[in-house]
Structure formats: C-alpha cells, structure tokens
Amino acid sequence: MNVREEARKMKLAAPYMAAKSMEERNAALARIIDALEQNREAIFRENELDVAAAKEANVAQAVIKRLKFDENKLRDAIAGIRQMIGLPDPVGKITLSRELDEGLLLQRVSVPIGVIGVIFEARPDALIQISALCIKSGNCAILKGGKETARTNRILFGLVHGAAVAAGLPESCLLQVELHNEIDELLQCQGDVDLLIPRGSNQFVQYIMDNTNIPVMGHAAGICHIYLDEKADLAKAIPVIVDAKTQYPAVCNATETLLVNRRIAESALPAVLKALVQAGVKLRGSKEVAELVKKLGDAGKLGDPGAREMCDAGKQGGSQKAAGQGSGRLDGSSFDVEVMGEEDFATEYTDLIISLKLVENVAEAADHINKFGSHHTDCILTEDDKAADYFMQMVDSAGVYRNCSTRFADGFRYGFGAEVGVSTGKLHARGPVGLDGLVTYKYRLTGQGHLVGDYVSGKKSFHHRDL
C-alpha cells in the first residue's frame, strides 16, 4: 500500500465525511454493532489463531491476556458503541456568534479535525473503540494496531469499515495499515494527516513525537506525585496514597513519588510506610529519607527492631548509590529504603515501587513536581486551604488534585463518556481527552458585499456586537 497516496485520498474525502449528519454517523455506529454481533463466531475464530500464534512465539502472558477477544470483551465493546451513540454531537456547536457590523455576521462552529492517524497497542477492543470515536466525531481515520492481533484486527476492520460504508459513509472514511514499516510512511503524511494519536509504551510514543511534523496528541510519561502536607489528615491521606500507588500500578495515572513535609515526617512515616509495605510496595528515596527510616527502625518505631536486617542493595537490583539505606522489619514485611539520586526522581516505575523525598513546604513540593514530573496529575493531601490553593495554582500539570487519588485522571471518571487518551501536551487538549478533543472549529463570515477597504478608509467601522 502507498500510505501517502491513500492519506491524500482520505484528506480529500474528509470534508464529505465531516458533512455527514449526526443521524448518519449514529446509524453507521448501529450498523457496526449489528455486523459485530452477526459475525461473533468468525471473530472469535480469528482471535484464537492470533492467541495460538502468540503462545507459540512465547509472547508474555500479560500481552496474551490483552489480545484475547472473547464474549465478554465483545459485549463490553458493543456497550461502548451503544453509549457513544447516546452522547451529544461534538460537531456543529456554535461557540461564537458576533455581528462585526451591520449585515456582517461571524460564527465559530465546531467541525471534525479531518484525518486522524491512530497507532495502538495489540488490543482488539481498541480498534473498535477508536473507529467508533472517529465516526462519532466525523473524522476519517488511519488505524494501525499491534501485530499480535493481525488476524483479529483484519476481520474487525473489515466488518467495521463495511458497515460504515453500507450506512452511507465515504469509502475512504477508515483505512487499515498492517505493516510496521508503513508507520514510517504515515509519519511523513504532514498536510494530509491532521493529527497523530500514538498509544503504547513511552518509548514508542517518544519515537513518534521525534519523527514527524504532524501534530501528536498523547503522553510519553506519567510521573504523578502526591505531596503529604504538614496539615494532612492521615486517616484520610494514607488510603489515598495506597490507592494512588497500588490500585493499578501499571498505568500512567498511578503515583510514582511521595513527597513528605519534613515537619511531620517522623510522626507520619511509620503509618504511611506500614500501609505501603503491607500493600507490597518497595521503597526508594533520598538519603535523608533512608536515614530517617533507619533511625525510626533503630528506635523501634517501625515495629520490632530486633528483627531489623541490613539492606542488601544487590538483592534488590538497586543503584550503586545505595549507601546509608535505612532498613527495618514490620509485621514480616521489609521496608528497606533504597537510596536514589536526585535525577532518579524523574522515573516512571509503572510498578509497585515508590520514590520518597522530604520537602520543607508546599513551595518546595511544587518546585520538585514542576522539575521532575511529567505534567500529568499531581495531588496534595492537606486540610489547609491556603496550602491547597498554592499547590493547585503552582503545579503546572494537566490535573492538580486535593485529597483524592491521582487514579481519577480518566475520561470516563471525568464524565466524558469516551476517552481517546490522556494528553500531557498543553496545546489543543490537556489531560483526559474525550470526543471534544477530536474536533476543531472554523469561522463562518457572511456579508452582503462587505469590503475591507471601507473600514480602512474610515467610511465604515465595526461595532462587534455579540449575539
């Protein structure tokens, strides 16, 4: 396939797609549901072949679990499309209506972006969800899924595309790209592809961002923080810390770093660390934290000091800087703190590991987050309104939270109905991105022979009256 040529064709088809009414787009979505339901057995058969091939190739168990597409996943995918049909139309909203002068009317109206390229992980439900999002928002889409689901994607794409075209959408509304080297061709389609949405590993997203002139929406990293303030209510705070770190550690909105106010460190850390360690979290931290934990352990404040073991950095696969670690034992759980260097605080673990650091106050916490974070989602735990206001003003992230888990950063939880992804960029869309992130706007100006010369010469003047 010549991706450039196909993208050009799609670009020229995009205005026809954008002109389809909400009724036509929703009818296409309904037809997709029918096609999926009527071909469930064939879909499962293809998916079983993908799964068998993946097992043969010794693909990791977690990946195989994701690429399996069964009765339950089909049901969820169809429920998702049904929900999307019910969402309000993101297209055609008039967001500005202004008379510039007598008979000269300006309107700003939301329109689809045009052609969107989405590169996504090996998850068959992703193909369905992304196609539905693009159709609902009137966009054309080029889709490239993970290679481990090639057979499943092929049959799903055929069904989705066939149903869309049968419902009257343009032939070029959707295109599937299957070869990995075609991604590089796609990256060269500036001018025809209006937006790229890469999903997958940080490394992959970064590769896309580094190798294209097309605007990219997504997030390369999710380094989220919690700052435990001097005025925190520990009964409320500790469950939030545990939820934010452990509820689903593999995702971008899980917390990676806990900053603790120095004034409460000695009193708060025992209970905080106990809760984290009991939840299976490994501890890393600054030298100061490690020494404090060692001191607390020696003083018997972390449990039975007699059972304390000296830290063995090698055992933990830790860094060479691992000198002076505090260590201890509590209820049989280890809470050794592996010492990390300052620059290591820019680490996304996506695992049951947390970075610990003491800070003087909320100002130092905000500075640390702005320096080492990824501008995703960061939280302050405090009962002090002034500290909370300062934090939420000064932390430069898509989400700034108070007294709740960073895991809430999600389009469904925000009530957007569907989520394209999370953006850590600041242009266009920021944070969880729903259907509104897939539209732009155009200005419509209607006159009656109005000339700019008349305004430049002073013969006429604007009155700019909002309607």
Place this chain on the structure above:
Amino acid sequence: MNVREEARKMKLAAPYMAAKSMEERNAALARIIDALEQNREAIFRENELDVAAAKEANVAQAVIKRLKFDENKLRDAIAGIRQMIGLPDPVGKITLSRELDEGLLLQRVSVPIGVIGVIFEARPDALIQISALCIKSGNCAILKGGKETARTNRILFGLVHGAAVAAGLPESCLLQVELHNEIDELLQCQGDVDLLIPRGSNQFVQYIMDNTNIPVMGHAAGICHIYLDEKADLAKAIPVIVDAKTQYPAVCNATETLLVNRRIAESALPAVLKALVQAGVKLRGSKEVAELVKKLGDAGKLGDPGAREMCDAGKQGGSQKAAGQGSGRLDGSSFDVEVMGEEDFATEYTDLIISLKLVENVAEAADHINKFGSHHTDCILTEDDKAADYFMQMVDSAGVYRNCSTRFADGFRYGFGAEVGVSTGKLHARGPVGLDGLVTYKYRLTGQGHLVGDYVSGKKSFHHRDL
C-alpha cells in the same frame, strides 16, 4: 548565551508568572507605557542608527519603512498596550464545573500556556506588542526579532523587561535572544518551551516547522480563493473580488485564485476582468480561461478588439507553458491571460497577480480549494443559500466566507482586540488567534479522601452532575 539553560530557568519560573493576578499583569503593562514614554528620545536615537545601517547595507526600501520607529509608531504601540489593559483576563476562566460524586468536585480552568518562543520580523512595534500579549496572558516569552532592528530591539527590550520586573513580575518573564544561530538552539528546547510562534516569510515559517519538536502555531502560506457562483450578484461581487485581491496584496488573507462558474463565465468575465485589470492586476489562468478570454477579445466583448496584442510570455517573466493564451486590450490595459499548469494553482503571489479557473459547480470549486488551498480563508459569492451552505460546509478552511472580502480574516476585525497571528493548523487555535490562543487549561479535582478502588469495586458510583 546558553539558550537551553535559560529556557529551563524560564520554564521553572513560568508557574510564578502564571500565578500573578490580572491587576499585577495590568500594572506591569502600565509601567511599560511609562518607560516607553519617558525614554522616547533614546529609542528614536537607537532606531535612527538601525535605519542608517540598513540604508548603508542597501536593505530594500519596504523593509526600511517597516523598521523605522517614529513618534506615530510609538503612539500606536502605546495605544495598543492601553487597549490590552482593558481586555478581559483570559486566565482563570472556569469552563467546566462538575460534581463527579458526593464531595468530589471537578473544575476546568484556563491557565497560561507557560513558555512561548516568538520569532518575528524586523518591526520594533512587534516586540512591544508581543511582550504585552504574553504579559497580559501570564506567559513567559523568549523573543527574537529581525537583525535589522537590533539596536532598537535592545533598548525596547531593556525598557519593557525592566518595567515588568519593577512591577513585580519574575526576572525570567522575558528573555531576548539576539543571535541568529540561537534560533536553532531555541528549536531544541522541547520540554521547556511550550509553543513557538514564528512570523515572517513562508519559507522561514516552514523551516521552523520542519526543524523542531515544539508545537508551532502559525501559517506557512495563505492561498485564499473566491468562487464566483452562477447565482452571484455581480454588482456586489466585483467590488469584493477587487478588494480581496488588491486592497493589500502582500498579506496572507489576500485572494490568489478566482474560480468562476462555467455557466456564467462568458457573461461575467468581461466586467470582472475589466475591474481587475483596471486595478493593476495581472491575469493567469487555465488554458480554458485563456481561450475564452481570447474568444471574448476577438468578439470585441473586452473592448476594442483592434488594439489586441498577442501575448509575449517572455515579457511577463511567465512560464514556458504559456501557449494558446487569450489576450486583448481594454481602455489601454492589457488583460492577457498567461496559461498556467494545474499544479501552479498552489501558488501564493502576495502580489497583483490572480489565478483564474472555470469550474462546473460549487462542488468542483470546493474540491479545488481543498486540494490547492492552504486552509486559510475562502469565499463564495452567491445569492443562492443552498450553494453558500454547501460551500461553507465543504471547504476545509479556518475561514469560510459568503459575499465579503477574504481580507476580513484578522483578529482586530473579528473583535479579538489583539492578534498573535493567524493559524492554518487545526490543533489548538485556528484562524486569527487572539489572547485566548495563548492559554490552555488545567483540571482541578477536590475530594475528601476519595479512592478509585471504591468505584472499581462498585462500592461507590459516579453521578456526574454539572454545577
């Protein structure tokens, strides 16, 4: 200067800049006005040295005119800052307020983008205007002006920056970059610079877009069209065509191509061409147009056919494809049509030249514009509502106009108060960009110890109530 280091410093200062109240930002703008007024003589002296050097270097007269900074330009610049002080605050607007569940409140609030790099042409008033826009919107800015105004920019920057800092804004709120090679360093500051706004020649803007991973806002080309529909009112239409082409041909919103409905070509072209030629416009066009014009000339419909001259392509510096041109004479004005190839329709003249083409209907006009245009601003001239609706729906441009000049595409004319530039990109801001284009948003979520685990387990559920 180490631009990367300075940009990093600015990035860390940006949250402090963003936290300044509107009163503080407006006070800084007022102080800048005072500084400029008190130092007018020194400014003019430096500017005279720039102008003298430019003359010595045989810089083009048009450029010298732009780089002159005199009493009138200073007055206009100060009036611009005064007007900006009066504009509403683009920062701190709450655009979403939703209770996700009991006690869990989500707000979306507008915030400054952060660090903006602006590279602009040799015009001293540009430095003042851009600094004022960035201060008003709470952004930090790195400024690089044209080298021909180095002395003027240096004194202006010193005054503006000094006044801003004296008014309490952070030391790093503004930075001037003076060396051309520092632009390339600036292009490498992804992560610290949030947005680049290049202004200047198409070639320059394209160079910036091709050589950075930082999001770029701007327009590389302005290929605007007018489509003269079958149902146009010529008395209304012809002045619009002339205004759009000739009122200021050097700018991006001037029209480059006139598409004419084939059914009215023979009846309408004589009057249209007469008006254009009388305004000094040179004609290029498809072979079909050229032959029609020749036919019209031969038939005496373009004036005195006896005075018709055969076209001399070489004389006009035209293309080698210039065979079969129509030509004629009218009131002593030449209206030879130089034949152009299809691909030449993607040409921005920024000069008194127009491309002409016949099309079958509004659908062909829209397709042509989507294929050859630059998605800037395009207009239909018609009294037919259905054709107008089709055109405004199907043309994929930032501005879609009916019965008015494309030259209206401008932030001041739209009533935005101030304009950063015009964007032909579709992400973030499209068309003329005012202060609203210099802000993004963040989500604030306030809870009372809310955990995601409770919603995943089904213990709690969201009610998503907009407030």
